[in-house]
Amino acid sequence: MTRHVLLVARAVTHTAGHDAVHRLAADLRAALGAPVSACFLDGATPSLHDALDTAVADGAGEVLLVPIHLPPDRYLGTWIRRAHTHWAARKDHPPPVRVTAPLAAQPTLVTAVTEAIAGPHQLLNGAAGPFRSAAWSTVPRHRHHVLVCRGPRCTAYGANAVADILTRRLAAHGLGGDDVLITATGCLFPCNLGPLVVVHPDDTWYPHVNADLATRIADDHLRRGQPVDGRQPRSST
Numbered sequence: 001m002t003r004h005v006l007l008v009a010r011a012v013t014h015t016a017g018h019d020a021v022h023r024l025a026a027d028l029r030a031a032l033g034a035p036v037s038a039c040f041l042d043g044a045t046p047s048l049h050d051a052l053d054t055a056v057a058d059g060a061g062e063v064l065l066v067p068i069h070l071p072p073d074r075y076l077g078t079w080i081r082r083a084h085t086h087w088a089a090r091k092d093h094p095p096p097v098r099v100t101a102p103l104a105a106q107p108t109l110v111t112a113v114t115e116a117i118a119g120p121h122q123l124l125n126g127a128a129g130p131f132r133s134a135a136w137s138t139v140p141r142h143r144h145h146v147l148v149c150r151g152p153r154c155t156a157y158g159a160n161a162v163a164d165i166l167t168r169r170l171a172a173h174g175l176g177g178d179d180v181l182i183t184a185t186g187c188l189f190p191c192n193l194g195p196l197v198v199v200h201p202d203d204t205w206y207p208h209v210n211a212d213l214a215t216r217i218a219d220d221h222l223r224r225g226q227p228v229d230g231r232q233p234r235s236s237t
Contacts, residue, residue: 001061004035006051007068010076011043011150011184018044021068035060041079043150043184045160048083056095065099072102079152086156142181144222147198151187154194162195162214169218180222193232205232 005028009021018040025038035058039051046054048065055063065084069076080099088094103109148163163184170180188196193207197217204227206217216228 002035002059003062003064004037004055004058004060005032005064005066006048006055007036007038007066008048008076008080009038009040009044009068010073011040024068040155041076041083042152042155042186047155047160048080049087049156050160052084052087052097056091060095062095063097065097066103067099068103070104072104077102083152083156140181141178144180144202145200146180146182146222147185147188147196147200148182149186149188149194149196149198150184151191151194153187153191154196157194157208158210159195161211162197162209165211165214166197166218166222169215170222173218173223175223190232199227202227206230207232 007021007025007028009018012018021038021040025036029036035055037046037051037054039046039048041048052063065080067073067076067080084097088097146166148159148166150159150163163182166182170176170182188198190196190205190207193205195209197206197209197214198204199206199217199221202221204221206213207230209217209230213228213230216230220226220228
């Protein structure tokens with residue numbers, strides 16, 4: 001039985017953090033001589049759902065999930081189980097999926113920290129750049145602020161692809177940060193309506209955003225200022 005290992009992480013605020021998780025997976029793949037990949041519960045690609053699909057397509061007879069967040073993250077542990085249940089319910093014959101104890105609970109983590117303490121050190125001195133800047137006191141001039149939910153449910157529903165389409169379409173139209181500011185967010189709460197995109201200052205909420213709707217939001221609403229069909233009306237209660 002071929003076992004595929006998936007390192008499961010939370011999103012971080014910079015691309016280099018995502019790259020580090022992928023490098024760790026590559027190093028483990030070389031060390032184990034077995035399939036090891038990185039995936040993310042929210043906010044980054046590939047999603048846990050997509051990674052599970054890829055493992056199945058690659059012939060996995062079993063999948064082992066390794067939560068790698070430090071310190072232990074109850075949110076990650078809870079949502080790994082929820083995401084797996086949602087994924088497995090849509091498969092005819094899913095392979096068995098198991099999960100390890102959190103990385104921070106592994107006794108050998110003490111060894112890793114001990115080796116870091118005993119290893120090479122770098123003295124902190126000199127100037128590393130300003131902590132504050134006058135430019136960081138200026139409110140951006142963007143015409144629209146777009147919130148793209150990248151929480152675990154919206155990620156499972158396809159938010160990663162939605163964010164990518166919006167970014168690429170706006171770039172194709174030559175719309176930069178002074179025109180439209182796209183911000184990935186955590187949960188925006190009406191999770192059953194995901195993937196969710198919110199356009200401010202118009203206070204326009206778009207539910208169930210797919211590739212077609214994302215394209216129309218970029219082309220019509222954000223480029224031409226014309227909201228498109230598919231908006232979610234505000235509750236009157």
